[in-house]
Amino acid sequence: MLAGLQNVTFEFGARVILEDSTWHIQPGERIGLIGYNGTGKSTLLKLLVGQYSPSAGTVERSRTTSIGYLHQDLLSFDTTESIHQVAMSAFEKVLALEKEIEELGKELERTGDEKTLHEYSDKLHELETLGGYDIHHRTEEVLQGLGFSNADLQRPYKEFSGGWRMRVLLAKMILQAPDLLLLDEPTNHLDLPSIEWLEKYLLHYQGSVVIVSHDKYFLNRMVTKIVELYQQELHVYNGNYEFYEKEKAVRIDLQQKAFENQQDYIRQQERFVERFKAKASKAAQAQSIQKRLDRLERIEDVAIERPNIRINFRVDKTPGRVLVELKDITKTFGENTIVNGASIEIDRGDKIALIGANGKGKSTLLRIIAGVETYEGERKWGHNVEESFYAQHQLEALNVNNTILDEMKECGSQMTELELRTLLGCFLFSGDDSDKKIRVLSGGEKARVALAKTMVSKANFLMLDEPTNHLDMHSCDLLIDALKKYEGSLILVSHDRYFVSKTANKIWEIVDQQVKEFKGGYDEWVAWKERMAKQEAEQKKAESKNNKANEKQEQKQEQKPEPKPVAAPAPTPSAPINKEAKKELQKQQRIFQQLEEKIAQLNKERARLEAALADPGTYTDKSKFREAEDAYKKAEAELSKMNKEYEQVFEKIMELEKN
Template sequence: MLIALQDITFEFGARVIVENSSWHIVPGDRVGLIGLNGTGKSTLLRVINGEYTVSKGSVNKIKNLSLGFFNQDLLSFESDESILNVGMTAFEAAIKLEKEIERITKELETNEEEALLMEYADKLHEFEALDGYNIRHKTAQVLEGLGFSTADLERPYSQFSGGWRMRVLLAKLILQQPDVLMLDEPTNHLDLPSIEWLEKYLLGYNGAVIIVSHDRFFLDRMVNKIVELYQQELHHYAGNYEDYEEEKILRREMQQRAYENQQDYIRQQERFIERFKAKASKAAQAQSIAKRLDRLERVEQVDNGPSKIRINFTPDRIPGKIITTLNNVTKKFGKLTILENASAEINRGDKIALIGANGKGKSTLLRVIAGVEPMEGERIGGHNVVPSFYAQHQLESLDLNSEILDELKNFGSGRTEVELRALLGCFLFTGDDVYKRIKILSGGEKARVALAKTIISQANFLLLDEPTNHLDMNSVQMLIDALAQYDGTYVLVSHDRYFVSQTANKIWEIVDGEIKEFKGTYAEWEEFKKRQADALKLASGDKGNESKKKEIKKEQATNNNNNSGKKDNTPAPDQPKNAPFDKEKQKELQKYKRQFQQLEDQLAKLHEKKASLETAMNNPDVYADRKKFQQLESEYAQIGRDLKQATGEYEQVFEKLMELEG
């Protein structure tokens, strides 16, 4: 055993973080420490690290235990050294020895005494035992794995932004190889390739690892135990996060059954006491049962955790079939080329995830799509498109002197205060938090306010740049559920693979200045990339299995055809070129325009009614009245059918309009 937390209680001020709880950490543990935001996960790591002392119980560690703690406070570190040198400080003993060897080497130029030669030989042997000759290579390997280029290694640490500095400090911590490595939100500062590299590295790590993370994919792949900090207690589960979810459901079901059985027993005993306490022949027995009930250890009713509030996006109008078209777009920053003659098309209903390494231009492309980034080429906006752009720079649009609730009220969404407070609750603003002024909020809190404003914007086209960065798992899941119900179109940038896997039906990558599109989910894209990698291995190896090579080439060709991001500009066979625009055609065009407007109005009313029914169905009182619930459910199903029919007619009329206007 490396660390034993035995029956500990710890209070932070007047607030109890953990009470009478135990946790034993052994070699080989890969533990995911989870819990709602604000429950004290990071504080518990500091207790283990020895920064705080428990008020009750004990924290015992084996002798000479080395602990490594990766957390946000590390950003206070400053240095003008190169990042390679900063990373190499992980090998403190080897660096100290190297300096001593340099000193002795210089001294040997004028002094060849046997004692000095023996000391030199001993130091060389010790340096070799510490693998000192490889520390530069090891450091470079880890830094490059975390996303730095070879050229970056000699740049001063002070020149890098906060996120990149955190990567340097993570590299240093990994290189120190402590017995217990504690990582507080390590993936917040990493892009997808770096997260994947870290996963591979940690899977082979010899020490124990404790991870606090909101990245479900990372936890599923990394941990073999889950410790949940919930209601001031530590609850232990075997397996990864997915196993924890399944086990927790079973535990809740068992607890609920035990609670209900005990309540039945208590009611029976109380009825007996009430009936016979006044009868002389049964009074003693009734008194004995009453004492037994007083001593009974009560099973608590299951607490289902935070309430599941439905977040609703409500697009104001339905756009045309094409949302945005990019033709031959080029975007450069000095010598850095982001896009070069790139073309792409976003269609109504697309749910696009734009993924890839940092520095590839994902956020730049998002701004190009939004029309706020100057570029060469053509960007064509679609008919009736109402966009809403969420990104870090959007925080500038917040009124710093407003209270959070007023900021949303003044946005003019037409939502009630109850609806706005419920929405803010999803984004971790509860109770009196909604009256805080925006100017006193942290960067993460401001980002959550901006995201809430995006949701109530009634837009039919969303551009979301890292929307999950400041959310806990519960809030991320609510956002996923909301996007699943969203009738509009969106393009999102995210390094949260679980979020991407649950929300995207297309994957975009920027490769050599072009936008590469894959039509499919994230899981399908991963499988496709794996097959591509296998194909490359076959192509670069011996002749091997020729039939397998042909099969992979054929599959690649099929995928490339299916996932080409380029438009087919060939006119349809029945589409006349340069047809005269006669009066009959003009009449027909006017007719379809009137029909199009009527259908637009009809769809707007249907969407409004659907939103109204969803609000009514969110009211718990409805479920108490069976008839009312069945009526609402029937109306909701009918609205769904009406919407489907009206949308089909709308699309047909829209296509006809485009044909006549073209």
């Protein structure tokens, strides 16, 4: 065991976070720690690293266990060192050893002492054992995997924003390679390519990993065990998040039935006590039953789980067919061009996810659509469009003197106070939280108020920039259900792949300063990208093979000596054989030429079919897609057959030319 809790109870004042719970973390485990916001997941991690002490029980840690803990409080760290130096500080022992070797080298040059030479050699061997010669390469590899360019590596750490700083600290922690890695919302500050890189890296990580995350895709791919903090207890599920969801539903059903059975038993016993407690002959028995009821361990009602409240949008007006049209849009920041002469439109019914790596200009394009960003070109609104824009800057528009409830009332949604309080519950404001002043809220809480305001507007077009950043899984699910039923149109920017896969029917991506549209959901887009990458790899392989065959033929022809004019040989018995061989050679050369022409035609046909498959419009019509895919497969098979024949004929020609 690396670390764990043994019969631990932990309390914050009168509030119990954990009660008499045991949890052991074994070597090589990848665990997802989940629970509703505010249940104490981050507190649990702080217990494991010793920042908090339990009220009862023990926190167990092996003396030899090294623990790395990534959390939001690390952002208070600041330095003028480059991000490369900050990440390199993970190799504290190696860096100290390098300094020792440097000093010993200087001393050896000065004295030539044999003892110093032996010590110098020992230190070099130790450096090699610790992998000290490749620490610079490993550091650059991890930083680049997390989205930093080569030019960024020597920039000072203090120049970067909070999200990028967190990436540097994550890189440092990964490079330290502790026995136990505790990650609190590691994907919050990562874009899609960086999340995918982190997934691959952690899947091969030698130590154990505990992850707090609301990213279902990340948990499904990463973890082999789920630990849920629920009702002050830890519940273990041996599987990924998908397994947990199914198993949890079964457990809830069993718990509900057990609760109902126990309630029936309690009511029955209580009626007996009430009826006979005053009767002398039954009083002792009634008293005994009452004592038994007092000692009974009560089963919790699952109804105390947060209910699945529905968020209902109200759309007053139906817009025209085209909501927004962008024509020849160009946007630059200094030397960085985001889009150049891009044109695209958003139609009624579109639910678009704008995805890609950080720095590609997704939020900038969203602001251009919303009309709050300067640009060159033309942006044209359609008929009857009523828009609502949610982004971090919307927090500044909140009236700090209002309560949360008052702020919601001013939206003009015509919802009752009870309906508004119910809605705020979906955005993690329960009970009296609705009466808090805006001024006392944290950044995350203000973001949730701004998002709730966006949801209650009667807009028929929503623009959402990272709407799930401050929501827990349950709230994300409620928002997904609401957006599925939403009758209007929307465009959103999000790195939450599960959220995107459940809400979008189109994917936009900024590629080569143009906006590329894919007509289909996220899962279809991923499958299409993988298929295109595979086809491209196969095409390069085939081209390489053909080039090698052509080179080989050219080399053979170059090596073949020029024929010299000689007198015709006298007829001999072998002459007919040479004549036959010559005829066969000419025949094979004709076949070879024909095959070359056919292969060239087939390559052109395959290129045409690939272009058709690369066109997202093909995927809007099933029959058209199947027809294109069948034609492509047929062309591939024919090309493969021709290439084999080509090689066989080529070998025959080589053989005949030798004779």
